[in-house]
Amino acid sequence: MTALAVLLVLGVLAFAIIRPRGLPECVAALPAAVLAIYAGLVTPVQARLAVADMLPTVGFLAAVLALAHLADALGVFRWLASVLGRSSRRDGHRLLTFVFVAGAVTTAALSLDATVVLLTPALLATARQEGLVARPYSYASVHLSNSASLLMPVSNLTNLLAFSAVGVSFLHFTALMALPWLVAVVVELLVFRWFFARDLDRPGHDDTVAPVPAPRVALTILGLTLAGFAVSGFAGIEPVWVAGAGAVALAVPALARRRTRVRRIVRETTPEFLLFVLALGVVVAGISHGPLGRLLADHLPSGTGFVDLLIVAVGAAVLANVVNNLPAIMMLTAALGAAAPSGAATTGLVLAALIGVNIGPNLTYVGSLATMLWRRVVAARGEPARLSTFTRLGLLTTPAALLAATAALWLALQI
Template structure:
């Protein structure tokens, strides 16, 4: 009975997060569900507090990077990126797709998948409209790369941060191990997009004017922040502090000009979503502690050979599309924590797998909401067909690349 209750609570939380009735934040369902888990004895108060403490550094980083991405947008980074993408495209759809792939992959890697979905997608829509090309391939690239291109760095995705904390890898070691899988996934996605959207990638429009001056200060701060993640992590400096320092560096000029206010920065940190993540961790702990954890542990292979990595990535992808990628990560991490290779395979599954369905990640749901608001709603059948065309091939390509990297690195 306790297993059933825990699963019902998790389903209710995820269902609310997907539907978001009346635009209410996800925490409206998640926090009461977490409290119910404690009240019903599904988890003890001590276990819940421990889980929140374990997740807190990751959630604080999430808040800091959300503010960092918002401030980068206020400094004109995304407007400049859009102009540069348009200039490279020269009114040619295929060249524009190449530029969008590069911009989306780099944005996701450096500023996380949320920046790609929330800030880059509207820019890409505008660029496509001004260029007179069909926007479908380019906006689909934003959501696909927001998920699959988040493999590269620990800071690229909340799922990565969760696994990074358990992996024992350094920041540089994580990036080195995931670089080839990241490149493999981006390359495979690009090739499939060229074929899948062949009819949309024809014709030519007038080339746009050159972009204006680059926001040099903001780009320099972002570069220093990214370098700080790698340089300071071996000294035990939490990534949240580095992201917060970068956000402060971007905020100071804007605060002086009164272009933003302290209240706006607090709102952009999205405390309600942070509360949702913490509460979701408690609900997932209840699910794991009442039967599902033992079942999952039995499914996860013990060795990081090629078949084991493929099995873990496939399992993670399935769970991501059933439970959403964040709870799937929380469920799988304890079972794969004994092996860095298996942990990285979990990340491949929960980051690439969500491109199969809308519910695979919250970022995909947000992307869909953004397109609906701009009268550019995607067709569900097309989304599913593109997912079926890309996800299995990308999973295999990334896992094979990871397996080769593990062999070369002796991990």
């Protein structure tokens, strides 16, 4: 039974990574979920509870994806690329710093998918327009989509799953992860400046790039939406309603100006991927409720000292690179919840696991689906990823960022 549960998870993930003939991930995940129930790996009640627990998270994800698409339709990313290009003054080092700021903020506020799908093409176009080598900014986008997704629940699907497990407010979650997020981004920037020094030293050309007007309405709505996330906990409002309201507010001008259509908005929420997440939750429950889940719960640390946090973070990073970060965080939150005396996952340990599953995927291609998506995006734009570059960069950044971010989390928990 345990072997079958593991094979189902690995099979679903392999299909999601390869996506034969471009088929959506749910094509494999839904039959696997049915098989897990039929084989007795998870009971119908456990499957129903797993889906019910994840529905608010999936709804939140759909709203954030709609927000990112509508922001792009209203010109937010074109404007951002224009600002980056003009601010860099054709200097590669300056542009890299601005890219890190823009990428970290975009990932934190609009999710890692926005950084990979929307910001990456804008960064490549900006670098080429300025006559600079595009390679450093391409790898910066994928690293930031992972490492810079620590800050808020909306930044990553893994965050949403951890957020629902720890039961803290949106503002409390963000406050605890602010220092780890900042430290991870700074460590990455320092390594990037050294690793890509030759590329960054090459001067750009002197062509003048025309400025793009700021999309004030879209930026205002995005700002109000983020503020709404911050205060939602005090008002007793679930963040999903704030995200939904922000998406509706952005949809009004986007539709009125014919920048998008209702059908396109729905498509951008990727319903097939949302089904994949729900089905994967059922498949992973087959492991979480089995011997492997109990073994994991029995051997995870129960304290919140620095060594305990580091053990969980490193273990989570390893697990993410073995089975991908999405099932890794599902398994870890379930195990930590089962290990806690009250039945509620310990906040510090779950957040340490989150650091591991978010930073860890910068080490291998299979660590996160975002990395696989980034490879397709950059290849389509003439800047294909190289395994040797990705691996060497990952070996330099991942351990250092993991250690620094975990230390920052331990410090944040003491305050």
